[in-house]
């Protein structure tokens with residue numbers, strides 16, 4: 001199991017556990033983390049699973065690739081930062097055990 | 109071509125038998141009358157089953173492909189590099205945008221590809237961003253309450269006119285900071301934009317053109333007042349002050365305005381009406397709602413799936429490609445039928461049923477997916493949530509007391525009249 005901590009906009013922390021190989025979107029949805037909707041079912045098509053990766057983790061997770069569908073979608077989201085990613089595109093493996101993700105104030 | 113005559117009182121088994129008898133190659137789902145009579149579902153059902161990527165060689169709109177399954181629609185919608193929205197290639201509806209002589213050559217960001225699309229869209233998204241919606245919520249709630257409070261209990265009224273049109277027009281006027289007493293003009297311009305001449309709204313393309321120019325001139329006046337003013341948070345000020353949009357050519361200015369007017373008006377209006385109809389057709393669901401108003405948050409996306417206010421979006425293939433095993437040639441017209449995808453049992457559990465507490469209610473196609481996904485989706489949901497919360501506070505039952513009348517259109521799935529009687533708690 002991989003541990004993931006979601007930090008809400010008001011600073012509240014939600015620690016969840018999820019099987020390896022699933023995505024951060026599933027980690028949020030299966031555990032009712034508020035603020036992550038994931039409307040498209042994880043197809044990288046809706047941008048309603050926006051998270052800001054904690055700066056300490058961003059290099060391990062990987063930065064947003066230019067010219068990707070993910071980048072195309074995120075440009076319309078509110079409150080994006082250099083650490084913004086779509087949760088459905090973050091696959092959780094052993095290296096990411098302990099990952100910290102920040103949930104933006106609101107999603108599109 | 110076989111002529112289809114479908115009588116309104118035909119029952120569904122009879123209709124299915126009739127549809128099953130048409131040669132596959134002759135099925136043309138673009139006929140507006142099929143939507144007006146609400147018989148289109150039986151046609152989509154057959155296409156999904158027998159020919160989910162279907163070629164229609166002959167129609168009033170020329171040859172086109174119909175994509176009817178959820179997954180195939182998603183594949184087209186997210187592949188914006190191959191499937192173009194560009195107006196000059198035909199745009200985003202089955203009816204080509206720029207090919208009719210007397211039609212205006214409008215430009216709007218929904219009918220553009222990258223990178224221009226991105227820049228223009230970004231200029232207006234702040235108006236419907238979550239932070240702005242938080243400011244709008246109390247205003248919309250107060251208006252929704254006032255609309256409902258003014259309605260007579262126990263008398264037959266037209267829900268479309270008294271509620272759906274009123275609420276969406278008021279919201280739109282707020283977004284544009286449009287002169288309040290003139291807001292009915294917005295409804296008219298919205299109707300005119302999507303109207304087919306002769307179908308009851310305008311008589312000719314010339315009339316349509318004249319009215320749209322009048323619309324543009326009116327907005328030009330507002331624009332001139334607001335340009336270079338310290339930034340307001342209404343849509344006109346935003347467009348007038350963003351580098352991506354402030355120097356737009358006239359037809360681009362008009363096109364983007366109309367996009368926002370139609371996007372904010374026609375669609376939510378029909379979801380507000382559709383919700384009443386769906387609940388009346390599923391009394392067990394209405395009971396569920398009476399028992400637990402908290403279910404409204406999942407009922408809202410279910411209403412939007414159920415109604416599917418825009419039946420389709422269209423793309424044009426920029427290169428040869430393949431969908432569902434079929435070869436799509438460069439230049440082909442590809443129509444994604446959201447209404448069909450939203451009834452696809454391989455993607456949605458019991459899709460024909462209206463289930464207000466279904467699992468994953470937000471996973472519907474009504475807003476589209478990818479870079480052109482509806483930007484007003486949260487505002488649409490907000491209006492629906494508010495109106496239903498306010499209805500539940502006041503009325504035990506919004507009873508449909510007659511048959512709905514529907515719009516003659518293959519694009520907007522519209523309810524034009526819905527007679528109801530209100531029952532107080």
Ligand code: FES
Nearest residue numbers: 038042046047088
């Ligand atoms: S769930 Fe839709 S983009 Fe991630």
